[in-house]
Amino acid sequence: MQLFLMRHGEAEHHARSDRERALTDAGLHHSGMMSEWLKNSITEFDLVLVSPYLRAMQTWNEVATHFASPKKVKILDELVPAADPDMSSRLVLAYAEQFKAHNVLVVSHMPLLGYMVSELVPGIEPPLFATSSVAMIDFMGKHASLMWQQSPHSIG
Template sequence: MKLWLLRHGEAEPRARTDAERNLTATGRLEVQNSAAHLHGQPIEVILVSPYRRAQQTAEIVRRALGFTGTVETVPWLTPESDPNDAMLYLDRRDEQRLLLVTHQPFVGALGGWLVHGHRDTPLPMATASLAELDGEHLAAGLMQLAGLRHPR
């Protein structure tokens, strides 16, 4: 099992709603930089938050990789989502190599929970940070942090 966690790129500070915030020019460059680290990876599916900045991030990654697989919008990848709830959905998936495009604080909490087995040590995920996790099973404390890259 391989799981990549990508936080969206830098977003504008304000919009009518949090869900409507767009990526900035800097954010788009950050995502392109992070996407370069995904070249050649055997991603089967991209799961993405419904928030605009995450959708834009996923589209940049899709284009950069020439990814022709499924890009699926899921409601359980928003900033305040609960890792336990996300695991209920992830457990039902057949894919073994997934990219999740999401937000803080959720992405840090999920990554920390999968690696450490608790939420006390979230992964430090800046905008467009990319974490790579490996493991036999997608479960709390059973994944290894294979890499954590932050945009330059």
């Protein structure tokens, strides 16, 4: 299985709540850039798991315009910024197994994504994720490896 972890695009700083922060124009643009770049690595996602926060859902909506419709999309409260990384990682793997997904995209937040990498790939310190950046973890049997991490600034 290949697991793609994506941080939402740049979001506005002011909103009624953190949950309601919308993407900026730059956030939409960078999410689109990363989607185009991702098309060099993957043609479709079997499963997409998204945080319920507005900026994450807007990021997924932008990514979705660049790919065929996935077999399944789920919005999960367990993917919010302060979620438990161990529980979130186990949940993502359980959904991947349940839906027999080979290519999974998770759209979420920092610091959760960095901690999830550490949970999923033994010995890896939590990496930082710039907005709109993506990391790919490859699962070969029971072993997982962080294959790459890219941001819009490193591809543009």
